[in-house]
Amino acid sequence: MLFERPIDVLVVEDNPGDSRLIEINLSEQTDVHFRVVVRSDLAGAMEALGERAFGVVLLDLFLPDSQGLSTLERLIAAVDETPVVVMSGLDDFSVAVQAVQRGAQDYLVKGKGDGELIRRSILHAIERQRTRRQLLLSEAAFNNTDTGMLVMDTRGVVSRVNPAYLEVMGCAAGEVEGKSAHFLLPNVHDQDFYDALWARLKEEGSWEGEIWNRRRDGQIRPEWIRINVVRDGLGQAVGYVVIFSDVTFRRRAEDELIRQATTDSLTGLPNRPLFLKLLASGIERNRRYGRQLSLLFVDLDGFKDVNDNQGHDVGDLVLKEVALRLRRAVRVSDEVARLGGDEFTVVLSEVNQPHDAEAVAIKVVDALSQPYEMECGTLLLSASVGVATCPKDGMGPEHLLHAADEAMYKAKRAGKNRFVFADLGAEPL
Structure with missing residues (x-):
């Protein structure tokens, strides 16, 4: 039956x-x-x-x-x-x-x-x-998917678009339908790119990849598209369905994930993993050009008392202020990072002599010893700073960091609120 x-x-x-x-x-x-x-x-x-x-x-x-x-x-x-x-x-x-x-x-x-x-x-x-x-x-x-879709004939002329496509592109249906598909017009990529796209589409029946497209407002943004051929009962191509994804938002999300993974959430400074990469990059760059690099290891004096007596909320505000003062105390080309707790680092990208870092260290110690005006009152803190220079005090990131850390502890033992060079023993400057 x-x-x-x-x-x-x-x-x-x-x-x-x-x-x-x-x-x-x-x-x-x-x-x-x-x-x-x-x-x-x-x-x-x-x-x-x-x-x-x-x-x-x-x-x-x-x-x-x-x-x-x-x-x-x-x-x-x-x-x-x-x-x-x-x-x-x-x-x-x-x-x-x-x-x-x-x-x-x-x-x-x-x-x-x-x-x-x-x-x-x-x-x-x-x-x-x-x-x-x-x-x-x-x-x-x-009509209801949040993915932009477009239907075009074999000449690349648009017959239909869905609402999601119009929203992404910021245009009306009348501006698109009946006209050549915008992403196939040679206004961003060269003609060879589009020729290769059509050749693969006709040979394999589909094409997928990233296209940079000029929007109605003139902005050029990346789009990820997939084009599939539509065939009739005899296997002849009668048109194409195009699926659009605006990768701008995806890239923003990726950038945000990278930022979260490499940035200290409290101060906005690079965190320890990113700091080590920046330090390694700086060391390699300076080695290649025969230059020297200095590292300042900064530890706050008296910060534990602030946390214990005023609470962590006030402590967080102090750390944010420390980050701001450190940025102001160094050059734009220098890198400031927070390793964790009340420990910060500063990478001085170019120094001619080890003692060239002295001027920066003085500014850092002075800046961090200024009063901190908080709602709970005026807080007084200081900083102990260790200074190490590459290549003299270490050739690798970890060795240089260790040398600066040891120098910082020497500054603590010498009375705090000062800086010490890694090669000068316990004698403070």
Whole structure:
């Protein structure tokens, strides 16, 4: 059998002879099994539809309780997705057209045709309704997805765009549809890029990659697109579907993840992993050009008392102020980082002699010893600073950091609020 499961048919017909003839015609079909239920008025049909599902409804427009096309309209409102085929004694083309326009899948005239015609009409109605349902779902997906989509013909002329595409591009449908697809116009990439795109598209049926595109407002932004060929039943290309992703937001998200992974969340300074990379890069660069680099290791004096007596919120404000003062005390080309707690570092990218770092160290010690005006009152702190220079005090990041750290502890032991060079032992400057 063509259909493994029987098709339930609701016949809405007040003429017993006509309904009986339909039952007989359908029972004679061997490739499909039809189970027929008959109701003689619209009210009975509504009740039957409320009790069970039917594969199709065969409807007479003229019933005891409803007349004409309003019968169809009332039934359509009740059946939802069930296909309806009108069977009428009225052989009127205009009525047939109106019936189809109002939701009927077919219009048959009683007495014209046999059981085979009814069978075909029922099967076609079911298939058309299934196709219509799929089209509605596809249309809903096309219009409601947050991914930009565009449909174009084989010449690259746009036939349709969805709302998400218009929102991303900041334009109206009338500015796009009927015109050449903007991303295929050679306004950013060179012509070789577009020639290669078309060649691969025609050869493989798809293309995916990043395209830099000029938006309506003149901005050039990256877009990730995928183009798929649409073919007819003979395998011939009839158009293309293009899916757009604005990677600007993705790149921002990636940048934010990088920032979170490499930046101290409290002060906005580079954290320890990024600091070590910056230090290694600086050491390599200075080694290549025969220059020297100095590192300041800064530790606050008295910060534990602030946290213990004033609370961590005040302590955080102090650390933010320390970060600001350190930035102001050094050159733009120098790097300031927070290693954690109340430990900071400063990389002086270019020094001619080790003692050239002395001027910066003096500024740092002086800046951090100035009063801190807080809501809780004036706080007095200072800083102990260790200074190490590459290559004299270490060739690698960790060695240089260790030397500066040791010098900082010597400054602590020497009385705090001062700086010490790594090669000068415990003698403070």
